[in-house]
Amino acid sequence: MSNNPLADITHDIFFDAPLDHAWKTLTDPDHVSQWFGCLQYTGKLGDVFYMQPNPELRGKGDIAGATYCEILKLDAPDHFVFSWYVPGTPKTEVSIRLQDVGEKRTKAMLVHSGWDQFPAEDVRHFWEQLANGWKSHVLPNLKAAAEAG
16 A cells, blocks of 8 residues: 555535524534534634544543544634644644535535644544544534524
8 A cells, every 4th residue: 555645634515504604503612512522612712622432421521532622713704723633643634614605505615634744554544534524424414503503
C-alpha cells in the first residue's frame, strides 16, 4: 500500500432550513446535542468539548477515550471550525461552512483537514471510519435536527 498523505475528508449535504436556523442548529448549545454526540459543548470560542463515541460513557458524562475538540472559529452565520485530536497527537481541523441556496434551503460543506501530519498507513483505518461517520451519521443528523424545527 502507498503511504502518500491522506486527503482531506470532504462531504456536502443540503437541507430544508433557512441559513439562520441552520446556524443555530449547528452551533447553539441547546441544539448541538440533537445531532452531535458530544459532551461539555458550550458554544464559546476557545472552549474544549469532547466527542464520546461510547453511548454508555456519554450517558454518564465520562470523557474516557473521547476525542478532544477546541472551538476555533464561530463566524455567524456560516462558518464553524473546531480542532479534533486525541491528547498527545497532532490536531486535525473540522470546518463546516453553511451556504444559503435559496428557498429556505441550506448547503453544509464539511472539510476535515490535517491528515498530512500522520503517516497514512498508521491512520488510514481511522480516517475511513471518520469519513464514513461524517457522511453517514453526523451530517444526516444535522440535517434531521435542522429540518425538525
